[in-house]
Amino acid sequence: MTQALAPQAIVVSVGEELLEGRVLDTNAQLLAGELLRLGFVVQRFLTIGDAPAAFQDLLAEYAGRADAIVSSGGLGPTADDRVRAEAAAAAGVALVDVPDALPQLAELYRRQLHTEPPDHYLAQARVPAGALPLPNHAGTAWGFAQSLGPRTRLVCLPGPPREAAACFFDGGGRADLAARVSAGRRLAFGTFHTAGWTESAVEGRIRDLLERSGNPRMGIIASGRRVTVSVLACDEPGCSAIELLEATATQLRTRLGEILWGRDDETLEGVAVRILAERGQTVATAESCTGGRLAAALTAIPGASDVFRYGWITYADAAKTSELGVPAELLRGAGAVSPETAIAMAEGARRKASADWALSITGIAGPGGGSAEKPVGLVWIGVAGPQGSYAVRRRMFARAGRAAVQEQSVRDALEALRRELLGLNRLPDRG
Amino acid sequence: MTQALAPQAIVVSVGEELLEGRVLDTNAQLLAGELLRLGFVVQRFLTIGDAPAAFQDLLAEYAGRADAIVSSGGLGPTADDRVRAEAAAAAGVALVDVPDALPQLAELYRRQLHTEPPDHYLAQARVPAGALPLPNHAGTAWGFAQSLGPRTRLVCLPGPPREAAACFFDGGGRADLAARVSAGRRLAFGTFHTAGWTESAVEGRIRDLLERSGNPRMGIIASGRRVTVSVLACDEPGCSAIELLEATATQLRTRLGEILWGRDDETLEGVAVRILAERGQTVATAESCTGGRLAAALTAIPGASDVFRYGWITYADAAKTSELGVPAELLRGAGAVSPETAIAMAEGARRKASADWALSITGIAGPGGGSAEKPVGLVWIGVAGPQGSYAVRRRMFARAGRAAVQEQSVRDALEALRRELLGLNRLPDRG
Numbered sequence: 001m002t003q004a005l006a007p008q009a010i011v012v013s014v015g016e017e018l019l020e021g022r023v024l025d026t027n028a029q030l031l032a033g034e035l036l037r038l039g040f041v042v043q044r045f046l047t048i049g050d051a052p053a054a055f056q057d058l059l060a061e062y063a064g065r066a067d068a069i070v071s072s073g074g075l076g077p078t079a080d081d082r083v084r085a086e087a088a089a090a091a092g093v094a095l096v097d098v099p100d101a102l103p104q105l106a107e108l109y110r111r112q113l114h115t116e117p118p119d120h121y122l123a124q125a126r127v128p129a130g131a132l133p134l135p136n137h138a139g140t141a142w143g144f145a146q147s148l149g150p151r152t153r154l155v156c157l158p159g160p161p162r163e164a165a166a167c168f169f170d171g172g173g174r175a176d177l178a179a180r181v182s183a184g185r186r187l188a189f190g191t192f193h194t195a196g197w198t199e200s201a202v203e204g205r206i207r208d209l210l211e212r213s214g215n216p217r218m219g220i221i222a223s224g225r226r227v228t229v230s231v232l233a234c235d236e237p238g239c240s241a242i243e244l245l246e247a248t249a250t251q252l253r254t255r256l257g258e259i260l261w262g263r264d265d266e267t268l269e270g271v272a273v274r275i276l277a278e279r280g281q282t283v284a285t286a287e288s289c290t291g292g293r294l295a296a297a298l299t300a301i302p303g304a305s306d307v308f309r310y311g312w313i314t315y316a317d318a319a320k321t322s323e324l325g326v327p328a329e330l331l332r333g334a335g336a337v338s339p340e341t342a343i344a345m346a347e348g349a350r351r352k353a354s355a356d357w358a359l360s361i362t363g364i365a366g367p368g369g370g371s372a373e374k375p376v377g378l379v380w381i382g383v384a385g386p387q388g389s390y391a392v393r394r395r396m397f398a399r400a401g402r403a404a405v406q407e408q409s410v411r412d413a414l415e416a417l418r419r420e421l422l423g424l425n426r427l428p429d430r431g
Numbered sequence: 432m433t434q435a436l437a438p439q440a441i442v443v444s445v446g447e448e449l450l451e452g453r454v455l456d457t458n459a460q461l462l463a464g465e466l467l468r469l470g471f472v473v474q475r476f477l478t479i480g481d482a483p484a485a486f487q488d489l490l491a492e493y494a495g496r497a498d499a500i501v502s503s504g505g506l507g508p509t510a511d512d513r514v515r516a517e518a519a520a521a522a523g524v525a526l527v528d529v530p531d532a533l534p535q536l537a538e539l540y541r542r543q544l545h546t547e548p549p550d551h552y553l554a555q556a557r558v559p560a561g562a563l564p565l566p567n568h569a570g571t572a573w574g575f576a577q578s579l580g581p582r583t584r585l586v587c588l589p590g591p592p593r594e595a596a597a598c599f600f601d602g603g604g605r606a607d608l609a610a611r612v613s614a615g616r617r618l619a620f621g622t623f624h625t626a627g628w629t630e631s632a633v634e635g636r637i638r639d640l641l642e643r644s645g646n647p648r649m650g651i652i653a654s655g656r657r658v659t660v661s662v663l664a665c666d667e668p669g670c671s672a673i674e675l676l677e678a679t680a681t682q683l684r685t686r687l688g689e690i691l692w693g694r695d696d697e698t699l700e701g702v703a704v705r706i707l708a709e710r711g712q713t714v715a716t717a718e719s720c721t722g723g724r725l726a727a728a729l730t731a732i733p734g735a736s737d738v739f740r741y742g743w744i745t746y747a748d749a750a751k752t753s754e755l756g757v758p759a760e761l762l763r764g765a766g767a768v769s770p771e772t773a774i775a776m777a778e779g780a781r782r783k784a785s786a787d788w789a790l791s792i793t794g795i796a797g798p799g800g801g802s803a804e805k806p807v808g809l810v811w812i813g814v815a816g817p818q819g820s821y822a823v824r825r826r827m828f829a830r831a832g833r834a835a836v837q838e839q840s841v842r843d844a845l846e847a848l849r850r851e852l853l854g855l856n857r858l859p860d861r862g
Contacts, residue, residue: 021461026455050650078641292730
């Protein structure tokens with residue numbers, strides 16, 4: 001039903017580095033989500049290399065078969081960036097200068113390299129004749145939007161993720177496509193994030209909703225420690241897509257209660273920083289096995305300086321003692337990976353930072369350093385707050401690797417803080 | 432030429448959650464890299480959804496046009512997992528039980544859910560007749576490898592990344608493909624990473640190599656502050672692919688000199704940790720605007736605890752003073768974002784950690800907090816070592832966003848340390 005009504009889109013990624021497995025493509029995911037929100041149904045992603053005619057062959061295959069083709073990559077300053085020229089060739093037009101942009105680009109090159117720019121560098125400020133130029137505030141390559149026949153709109157963006165986003169959002173690529181979707185949005189899409197339960201446990205609580213066929217269509221997906229429920233609703237006679245989405249959101253809040261922590265683009269660290277800022281409270285961090293990742297998560301949020309001021313990475317036992325006042329005899333006895341040390345780290349950080357809250361993480365990230373008693377993946381999270389302190393034992397899936405153990409420890413610490421701030425049940429011990 | 436000689440591969444990802452932008456596909460990158468190492472040239476990635484016939488249509492399009500089609504996804508226990516049945520239909524055969532696997536799977540289901548398994552659950556232990564079953568030690572869905580006509584070998588893997596890897600490596604998917612590549616590897620591939628120069632500057636130094644047509648084929652790609660040169664060499668009469676690759680590596684070392692810091696899977700933090708470990712030296716970190724990312728980069732490397740023991744995140748001025756001994760009058764005078772503060776932070780961290788080296792980062796990550804004199808993107812990096820200390824001024828591209836400014840600051844700090852450790856020229860001031 002959804003499929004038949006909605007306009008169709010193809011997402012294309014261009015770059016030899018993608019086909020060679022050297023770079024992970026994140027643009028396709030971003031663009032697909034945005035196209036869905038605009039009301040497009042994405043039919044396929046295609047990734048191709050830099051070989052001559054690869055892009056033009058693809059356009060020949062898909063032009064007329066989709067309402068939108070959105071590509072990223074192949075617009076840069078080097079000789080193997082062919083998307084610009086091949087898009088023009090597919091439309092049967094020449095490349096033309098973006099007014100005023102070319103002299104600026106040339107001047108930038110001269111200033112940086114003290115020589116005249118080669119022509120393939122200047123090509124970054126050319127677009128196919130008749131195309132809408134899309135400015136790129138994050139880089140030098142202009143994007144563009146261009147029609148291929150009566151049905152298909154082609155939007156070409158640069159490859160570096162920040163530049164693709166710059167051209168798509170601020171540069172006007174998204175607006176160009178939005179204007180082509182018929183008035184009155186047909187689809188509404190939302191995602192609802194939970195923490196602390198397994199995918200099966202979340203599914204068990206909402207199975208009847210998931211199995212309800214038709215509209216809205218729901219899905220469930222786990223990534224890291226986060227289990228997300230997605231809802232795709234479609235206009236029906238007498239009920240808009242948005243109304244259907246919000247009715248489902250209400251059902252989800254009832255079913256999932258306190259484990260539901262956010263929606264759409266929200267992050268756990270964003271939620272924590274927001275709640276702290278609203279209350280004028282602060283949090284400090286004391287990390288061992290996560291080596292700064294918890295602080296990095298909090299300081300990814302603009303304005304984090306209002307709520308986060310001090311953090312310690314006490315990787316060595318001596319650092320735990322000298323910087324956070326963890327007693328040396330405690331480290332010799334209970335050990336660095338213990339509830340006592342987690343609590344002492346958190347209390348030390350809270351005291352030294354004069355913060356309202358402090359979080360600590362101490363564990364064994366692997367691959368080495370595990371033992372039968374304290375295996376790789378064992379992590380203690382300490383929480384210190386106005387009402388006292390405690391530690392939570394968590395056991396991460398060690399075979400997922402060092403980075404996953406570190407990342408999941410950060411997620412759990414943030415979730416422990418969120419629950420504490422909202423007065424919810426504590427994160428349970430596990431493993 | 433490379434293209435003509437080497438066997439061709441297509442990488443397919445199956446899942447509605449991918450097309451809806453809910454999940455980032457990491458399987459395609461992993462599989463592409465492995466295929467390249469086996470000697471395949473990957474022509475395309477394709478991502479499709481769960482709609483009936485989507486996979487079979489794709490096989491009809493590509494069977495006979497590629498030597499290998501490797502897919503992940505669509506093998507699970509639910510009704511919309513259609514890859515198994517559609518692969519069998521494409522080959523014109525029925526699905527058959529994997530010997531012994533079906534009873535085990537049924538027993539697992541009964542034990543977990545105390546009821547009889549539905550047929551689409553049991554389908555996870557069926558493969559097309561004549562296919563090689565690929566066991567999956569990380570999950571319940573079997574993969575398989577199957578021929579589609581005389582040219583094409585189809586390898587189908589489950590979608591969850593751990594399960595895809597389990598079937599491909601331990602399960603035998605990779606070995607099945609390796610046996611089909613003619614003896615004697617035809618391709619050799621290497622990547623060469625640089626820091627400190629722009630993509631255009633690197634290109635200018637090696638333009639003649641890049642433009643030399645034929646064999647080896649070279650490319651250049653920028654991501655973050657890292658510019659990478661890739662080299663894909665192919666056997667020639669009288670010269671093996673490996674020999675061609677190494678000859679090019681020698682040329683690159685001559686042309687790029689000290690900016691060439693690593694090869695293939697190496698990272699800047701990995702290089703820094705390795706050099707420090709070889710010398711038995713240590714480094715401490717003191718971060719303001721990067722909020723823990725520099726320490727997180729170092730502690731991503733297994734065994735980092737030998738060289739990294741102490742880190743501070745002194746986001747607030749008071750923290751810089753109380754934890755690192757930065758004089759309060761210096762912060763009031765020169766300010767937090769200044770060479771004096773960067774040096775004082777690094778020296779304080781080096782002294783308190785009793786470390787051989789210390790790195791500090793203080794700057795304005797944005798989006799707020801900038802001024803005409805100290806704009807968003809201005810960053811001072813401090814280096815303290817056995818021979819004294821100094822600060823480097825860097826100006827990040829602010830419009831790329833907060834995360835980019837933070838990430839690039841970390842890269843520059845690591846590069847400053849690498850140059851110092853190797854006695855190379857200091858990272859120059861910029862901006």
